[in-house]
Amino acid sequence: MRKQHENSRAGLPERAETVILGAGLTGLIAARELLSSGRRDILILEREARPGGLLKTNREFGVTIDELPHVFFTKNKRASAIFKKLAGPVYSYRHSLGVMWKDGYVDFPFQDNINQLGLEEKKLVLRSLLEKRLEKKEPVLRNLEDYALRELGSGIVDLFFRPYNEKLWQTPLAGMEYAWLSSKIRLPGPAGLADSILGGGRSATGDVAPHADFIYPRRGGIEALAEGLLRAIKPLALFCGVEAVRIDPKLRIVHTSRGAVCYKNLISTLPLGRAVRLAGLKDCSRAVSRLRATRVVCLQYALSEVKLPPYHWIYVPDPALPFYRLTRVDLINPKAVPGGKALLAECALPVSCSSAGLEKRVTSALAGLGIVKKKDIKKVWSSDHFPAYPVPHARRREDVPLCLRRLSAAGIISAGRFGEWSIYNMDHSIEAGISAAEKITLS
Numbered sequence: 001m002r003k004q005h006e007n008s009r010a011g012l013p014e015r016a017e018t019v020i021l022g023a024g025l026t027g028l029i030a031a032r033e034l035l036s037s038g039r040r041d042i043l044i045l046e047r048e049a050r051p052g053g054l055l056k057t058n059r060e061f062g063v064t065i066d067e068l069p070h071v072f073f074t075k076n077k078r079a080s081a082i083f084k085k086l087a088g089p090v091y092s093y094r095h096s097l098g099v100m101w102k103d104g105y106v107d108f109p110f111q112d113n114i115n116q117l118g119l120e121e122k123k124l125v126l127r128s129l130l131e132k133r134l135e136k137k138e139p140v141l142r143n144l145e146d147y148a149l150r151e152l153g154s155g156i157v158d159l160f161f162r163p164y165n166e167k168l169w170q171t172p173l174a175g176m177e178y179a180w181l182s183s184k185i186r187l188p189g190p191a192g193l194a195d196s197i198l199g200g201g202r203s204a205t206g207d208v209a210p211h212a213d214f215i216y217p218r219r220g221g222i223e224a225l226a227e228g229l230l231r232a233i234k235p236l237a238l239f240c241g242v243e244a245v246r247i248d249p250k251l252r253i254v255h256t257s258r259g260a261v262c263y264k265n266l267i268s269t270l271p272l273g274r275a276v277r278l279a280g281l282k283d284c285s286r287a288v289s290r291l292r293a294t295r296v297v298c299l300q301y302a303l304s305e306v307k308l309p310p311y312h313w314i315y316v317p318d319p320a321l322p323f324y325r326l327t328r329v330d331l332i333n334p335k336a337v338p339g340g341k342a343l344l345a346e347c348a349l350p351v352s353c354s355s356a357g358l359e360k361r362v363t364s365a366l367a368g369l370g371i372v373k374k375k376d377i378k379k380v381w382s383s384d385h386f387p388a389y390p391v392p393h394a395r396r397r398e399d400v401p402l403c404l405r406r407l408s409a410a411g412i413i414s415a416g417r418f419g420e421w422s423i424y425n426m427d428h429s430i431e432a433g434i435s436a437a438e439k440i441t442l443s
């Protein structure tokens with residue numbers, strides 16, 4: 001991977017048949033697809049010094065800890081085959097997940113394990129479900145709050161769903177749409193809720209969420225996927241440290257921090273609003289002004305010991321704790337810290353908020369919870385990511401298609417997690433890269 005950076009010191013070509021903006025998973029997959037269809041006049045431009053986008057692994061001092069926690073799960077056979085081919089041998093797991101709850105933990109999904117809560121909480125959940133049944137009118141579903149209340153009742157919403165999601169998204173439930181939710185969690189329905197409250201329910205079968213079975217590269221962390229892709233597209237030109245700063249769709253020129261490039265086809269994996277602005281598409285400026293993303297700061301701990309139940313990851317709804325999720329990296333990759341343990345803490349921060357002091361706050365919280373002893377900390381790293389989660393804001397279903405249509409009319413194929421402003425996982429990004437390439441090869 002590092003060899004291809006040497007390109008960044010050479011001069012940029014003045015033209016290329018296809019220019020791809022962004023060397024994350026979507027851009028690299030699109031390049032691989034174009035190459036395999038016989039196209040070679042492709043130029044990939046990446047703003048960062050290193051390709052891979054979100055797929056970065058910290059490998060300092062012999063550790064292998066992803067900057068952001070990543071595991072691969074999908075029902076999509078094509079994406080799964082591509083992942084395995086590119087990332088090499090994998091570990092396979094049936095997940096075991098928890099929710100940090102009061103002085104202990106309950107199994108995830110929270111809504112499937114209400115029987116593990118205290119009596120008062122069980123009563124709260126049950127009462128809210130019974131009250132819901134007595135409501136005469138079918139509720140109007142305006143937003144995620146309405147939808148969650150209808151599906152889960154106010155007990156589960158107030159105990160877990162609201163605090164966790166508002167912490168993660170940094171957005172009130174009433175400010176978000178809900179179409180995305182059913183692809184991320186399995187909603188229990190009446191029979192499932194009965195099992196959940198009384199015990200002995202479906203969570204015991206493990207069929208609980210789209211990520212119930214997941215795989216992870218045996219070597220190199222999640223960045224092994226990006227490295228596999230870079231090997232696959234080796235004949236192509238990839239320039240790192242080059243930022244797209246303006247797009248002239250009429251003349252088909254991308255202006256960059258290193259000069260202008262003429263193109264015939266353009267794939268952008270940049271954040272949707274950024275691509276719209278770079279292309280000067282003023283008629284979507286109101287839609288763009290509503291697009292918001294979260295910022296995630298991850299702290300990666302190399303430890304000699306950690307005290308946690310053996311969950312792969314743990315959701316943390318408590319608003320008083322600075323992290324929303326803890327991942328036991330060493331249970332996913334046993335070689336993450338040779339002879340030690342690895343823990344990843346994810347924190348969602350307002351975009352303009354300083355992260356100074358965050359490491360101290362997270363370490364104190366972990367120590368206060370008895371998870372980590374300060375003497376057991378070998379080293380801590382931090383990485384700051386923005387955008388991280390595109391927020392499914394209330395008008396997403398109008399704003400995003402409008403921007404995509406305008407870009408398409410301007411001859412720009414916008415693709416990927418941020419290019420399509422969707423909560424895409426790696427399998428979706430693989431499909432997004434393939435479909436972006438097909439818009440060129442099939443045209």
Ligand SMILES: Cc1cc2nc3c(=O)[nH]c(=O)nc-3n(C[C@H](O)[C@H](O)[C@H](O)COP(=O)(O)OP(=O)(O)OC[C@H]3O[C@@H](n4cnc5c(N)ncnc54)[C@H](O)[C@@H]3O)c2cc1C
Binds near residue numbers: 046054069389
């Ligand atoms: C916290 C977190 C956890 C996740 N966990 C999982 C998981 O467990 N499993 C899973 O399947 N998926 C997970 N994902 C999603 C997964 O990371 C993405 O689907 C995928 O990596 C997105 O790839 P992309 O190429 O679309 O975007 P990116 O990786 O963001 O790539 C876009 C690239 O464009 C570059 N760029 C931006 N602006 C410019 C510019 N002006 N000029 C040139 N280049 C530019 C960026 O530097 C970046 O490299 C997670 C994501 C996050 C944030």
